Amino acid sequence: MLLLGSLLSFTALATAACAARFPKPQIKPWVPPGPDDSRGPCPMINTLANHGYLPHHGRNITASMIEHAFTSFLNVEAGFADAARDFAKAFGHDVFDLVDLNTPGIIQHITSLTRDDYTPEQPQLKADPLRIESLLADSDTPFLTVDSIAKTRLRLLQESEPRVLPDNQVTFTLFEAAMTLTMMADHSPDADHDPPPSAYQGPKDRIRMWFEEERFPTEFGWRPSKRTIKLADMSPAIDAIVKSMEKQDQNGKVALKFHS
Numbered sequence: 442m443l444l445l446g447s448l449l450s451f452t453a454l455a456t457a458a459c460a461a462r463f464p465k466p467q468i469k470p471w472v473p474p475g476p477d478d479s480r481g482p483c484p485m486i487n488t489l490a491n492h493g494y495l496p497h498h499g500r501n502i503t504a505s506m507i508e509h510a511f512t513s514f515l516n517v518e519a520g521f522a523d524a525a526r527d528f529a530k531a532f533g534h535d536v537f538d539l540v541d542l543n544t545p546g547i548i549q550h551i552t553s554l555t556r557d558d559y560t561p562e563q564p565q566l567k568a569d570p571l572r573i574e575s576l577l578a579d580s581d582t583p584f585l586t587v588d589s590i591a592k593t594r595l596r597l598l599q600e601s602e603p604r605v606l607p608d609n610q611v612t613f614t615l616f617e618a619a620m621t622l623t624m625m626a627d628h629s630p631d632a633d634h635d636p637p638p639s640a641y642q643g644p645k646d647r648i649r650m651w652f653e654e655e656r657f658p659t660e661f662g663w664r665p666s667k668r669t670i671k672l673a674d675m676s677p678a679i680d681a682i683v684k685s686m687e688k689q690d691q692n693g694k695v696a697l698k699f700h701s
């Protein structure tokens with residue numbers, strides 16, 4: 442009995458030591474939005490609200506709340522929240538509901554990876570599973586890559602015709618494509634180390650769960666990045682995506698105006 446007791450306490454001690462060395466991720470549970478919860482078109486902001494890193498009701502949100510969720514949980518630098526400050530300024534209120542992020546022409550745009558183009562009748566579109574399947578099908582490996590997402594961007598520009606994505610929104614789509622490749626990866630490439638285009642790849646199983654359910658794919662091994670992800674880390678990916686788009690658009694069907 443004594444032996445069993447000391448064995449048990451040894452196991453408990455060993456488990457505690459192990460847990461301290463390999464802390465289990467403390468990720469708040471995912472709770473899907475209810476009918477009265479406010480959600481917008483950004484898969485990351487919605488996911489943070491679904492896990493309670495932003496108020497689950499998605500109302501009365503400020504840029505500072507988003508910045509706090511980014512720096513304290515997601516481990517991306519505060520600058521990623523500048524988009525929220527710019528949005529609030531353009532929207533005309535420091536406090537907004539997530540549904541307000543659908544306002545066309547501020548950040549929201551056509552040719553999205555996951556949602557059909559808005560129309561005046563349908564200004565608040567949700568992610569479309571078929572559109573997500575097409576995004577994933579553009580790569581024939583288990584990862585989305587620079588080349589696959591460049592192919593997707595070209596395809597979506599063509600599918601939206603005759604509507605044309607305004608030049609000033611092209612940058613948003615490239616930034617979002619870069620974030621899609623980096624945010625679900627185990628090691629998001631550090632721009633300081635001059636990463637090659639092949640360093641950027643996002644696992645499809647994680648991206649599918651993130652986009653379809655707006656849920657952090659911890660079941661597929663996702664954890665917040667250990668290294669703080671910088672805005673600058675997106676630049677090599679964006680450059681590589683633009684180059685790949687230019688190469689793949691050989692017939693010049695899509696007028697690319699990324700130069701300058």
Ligand code: HEM
Nearest residue numbers: 482483485522524525542548549550553554555556617620
């Ligand atoms: C780490 C930070 C962020 C990540 C990883 C992220 C990720 C993404 C991705 C991947 C998309 C593209 C969705 C698609 O094309 O279907 C997107 C769209 C969007 N994001 Fe975020 N986002 C971040 C920060 C923000 C912030 C701070 C705001 C402003 C409050 C914001 C507002 C939006 C909006 C309005 C869209 C819709 C664009 C469209 O019409 O497709 N995002 N985001």
Ligand SMILES: *[C@@H]1O[C@H](CO)[C@@H](O)[C@H](O)[C@H]1NC(C)=O
Nearest residue numbers: 496498499500501502536537
């Ligand atoms: C949001 O703010 C408005 C105005 O102050 C208030 O009436 C409302 O109850 C708030 N909603 C939530 C969910 O906090």
